């Protein structure tokens with residue numbers, strides 16, 4: 289039995305979908321525990337590409353149960369479209385279960401997300417615009433609609449809630465808000481479509497744990513986007529760290545056996561916020577194009593930087609990481625010297641910790657070590673030992689600087705391009 293938690297090491301987009309799909313072959317249950325359709329997890333099966341947003345990445349494996357857990361915020365209209373699309377691709381989704389405790393992202397959350405971003409002017413967070421923050425705000429404020437209540441909400445109650453929110457939008461943003469009748473129609477239509485999937489998922493989780501099955505908790509976003517531990521306020525509104533998945537996935541902390549950090553061979557970030565190892569030169573351009581570093585959800589070009597061991601070690605500490613899966617190593621092919629940031633210089637002092645203060649972070653300068661790059665195409669490599677010496681040296685340098693073993697190396701989007709290192 290194993291209960292593996294998969295976390296994004298830094299700011300998300302590390303290739304979690306692919307690794308979860310790979311690990312799901314030995315898992316009986318995959319659980320999404322936080323975030324919503326702000327996530328974008330890409331899976332490639334037999335050259336067919338699936339871009340998932342709300343759906344757990346085990347969905348394409350029929351024998352694997354998939355839960356959208358209690359801590360997820362769910363846009364029912366978007367979920368309906370995602371299920372519908374998957375069905376059209378031959379994925380029947382009979383293995384999907386949706387928590388009745390999850391909060392519903394309403395059309396007004398999406399509007400409020402947009403208007404509050406506009407109001408921030410030059411201090412925009414760069415949200416995905418999916419209504420995630422406003423929905424979590426309502427949840428914490430205790431005015432969200434949970435799935436269990438959405439199932440039997442009357443049309444009259446729905447209309448009253450929409451009218452109230454429209455008044456709020458008028459007052460705060462001088463806009464008419466959502467078109468009430470069409471919003472009701474769309475919401476009720478989506479409810480009809482998804483209602484068969486909604487259940488008390490805590491019961492399923494408990495059963496799988498008691499039966500000592502293999503469970504995977506799938507993180508969305510990344511640890512440095514955590515609302516407490518991330519680069520606040522340039523963060524998402526949930527807890528994409530290992531502890532957060534216990535809260536949102538109904539898995540008790542003492543059940544967890546492994547914490548696997550997905551780490552990109554370079555670093556990316558979308559949206560605003562500090563990024564000490566960011567580069568904007570020709571290497572950044574090269575990596576962006578070679579790695580197709582454009583958002584799965586928003587299409588935005590991602591910011592690019594070198595490996596940041598200071599940020600990574602912080603993430604390893606707060607997550608209790610037991611193993612690393614290194615992704616997109618193939619993308620670094622042709623980069624002459626690969627830089628690794630091993631410390632920061634802050635006001636003339638060398639520091640190894642990740643500052644909480646954004647002002648300090650903005651003053652931090654990366655202190656780099658360099659390793660030789662590699663020129664070989666890695667995408668056909670099928671076993672770790674066959675990687676070129678320089679590629680292996682880079683992997684081993686990361687292990688040396690973190691004290692955590694890299695157990696998986698990914699050299700392409702396909703399932704077969706996943707190298708599992710022998711223990």
Ligand code: IMP
Nearest residue numbers: 300326327328414415416523524558559
């Ligand atoms: P929100 O989650 O849409 O509120 O956006 C808050 C911040 O998190 C923004 O900087 C987004 O770009 C970032 N973010 C949200 N979801 C993802 C993701 O799946 N990958 C990477 N960044 C994300």
